[in-house]
Amino acid sequence: MLKLGIKLLSAAVLTVLLSVVLLGRNISQGLGDMSIQNGDWSTSLATGSKDAGAMLKATVALGGLLASSAENSIYYRLRSVGGEPLRLNCSYRIEGNDYEANWWSITAYGWDNYLIPNAEKRYSFNNENLVRNIDGSWVITVAATKQAGNWLPVGPAGAPAWRNMGDYDYDLLLRLYTPGDAYLTTPQSAALPTVIREACQ
Amino acid sequence: MKVLKWLLCIVVVAWAGQYLLALMVPNLMMETIYTFGASENDYNQLVVAPVPDETSRSVVRPSPDLLYASCIYNLKGGPLSIEAPVPARYWSMQFYQMNTDNYASVTNQRGEKNRAGSRVNITLISQQDNPADYEGEVIQSPTERGIVLLRVSAIGDRTEQQAALEASSCSSI
Numbered sequence: 001m002l003k004l005g006i007k008l009l010s011a012a013v014l015t016v017l018l019s020v021v022l023l024g025r026n027i028s029q030g031l032g033d034m035s036i037q038n039g040d041w042s043t044s045l046a047t048g049s050k051d052a053g054a055m056l057k058a059t060v061a062l063g064g065l066l067a068s069s070a071e072n073s074i075y076y077r078l079r080s081v082g083g084e085p086l087r088l089n090c091s092y093r094i095e096g097n098d099y100e101a102n103w104w105s106i107t108a109y110g111w112d113n114y115l116i117p118n119a120e121k122r123y124s125f126n127n128e129n130l131v132r133n134i135d136g137s138w139v140i141t142v143a144a145t146k147q148a149g150n151w152l153p154v155g156p157a158g159a160p161a162w163r164n165m166g167d168y169d170y171d172l173l174l175r176l177y178t179p180g181d182a183y184l185t186t187p188q189s190a191a192l193p194t195v196i197r198e199a200c201q
Numbered sequence: 202m203k204v205l206k207w208l209l210c211i212v213v214v215a216w217a218g219q220y221l222l223a224l225m226v227p228n229l230m231m232e233t234i235y236t237f238g239a240s241e242n243d244y245n246q247l248v249v250a251p252v253p254d255e256t257s258r259s260v261v262r263p264s265p266d267l268l269y270a271s272c273i274y275n276l277k278g279g280p281l282s283i284e285a286p287v288p289a290r291y292w293s294m295q296f297y298q299m300n301t302d303n304y305a306s307v308t309n310q311r312g313e314k315n316r317a318g319s320r321v322n323i324t325l326i327s328q329q330d331n332p333a334d335y336e337g338e339v340i341q342s343p344t345e346r347g348i349v350l351l352r353v354s355a356i357g358d359r360t361e362q363q364a365a366l367e368a369s370s371c372s373s374i
Contacts, residue, residue, distance in 0.1 A: 177354075
């Protein structure tokens, strides 16, 4: 009887641990299968909605708590370029123009989901504070070392590195507020900035 | 063979178990915010947050391009009155229940553009209250507790938006 009790208890403990590992794996993959891919950017129209599934709600609760519904603002996240995770030893070039939305911003977050400490105290660019080309287009350089023009500084996240279970150092989040119809009906093909990996050290 | 059966059972139950755990995560995160918020400020009052920076670590992914104010509410003591002047630039008042669902929203965007320059006055009631008993704009919370979050654009000159948040309130009726 005691043997069976120990077996059942061990099985229960193993089951809970395995459940936690499986959930952690699912959540660390981000939106994964629940996402809509648009180039290297991914989004979900169900974010913040009561129609979101359990796994999406759990993912958003841990990585984007109190997100708005898509009609209010849509979020596109990018954590790799061409399959290569964003790294601090590389620099990235974001090229874009204006988008069909009331306003928009691009923010860099550490792997811990918080703003990245940096001496410049610059965490994002928005449609009003960019230096633009004559034709209205713009380029942002994301790098750990100082760059000319629109430089979005990145660096180590504020949390201790040993807690990083993911494969990327930071990610980029594009927020489009009061997005146009294209983002709500065809988010997989609506116009978005292009991100190109440049030099790596 | 017996061991294999046990292992198979563990894997199958654990696979289903991750979804049960996933159901609990949003509530756990909201409870954390609720408890943390209560230790910093009382319930049923609006708190204007400083402009987000790298030290803002109470809620994940704060936007440095937004100003926030929040009211952690508990309707046990009765309905709440939430008042806010609406600035010209992007502004929204969003209502979240304890499982993170964004169950209601008031904005100055899309069909609600005409709200800019006006003053919003919402009566927030619980499921036990009858909406017909209240005048004006009434929102019924699916849960007794939750969070109201005000967001305003912080891009460009933020004077009007900051003043709008500071002139907003959340209080028991």
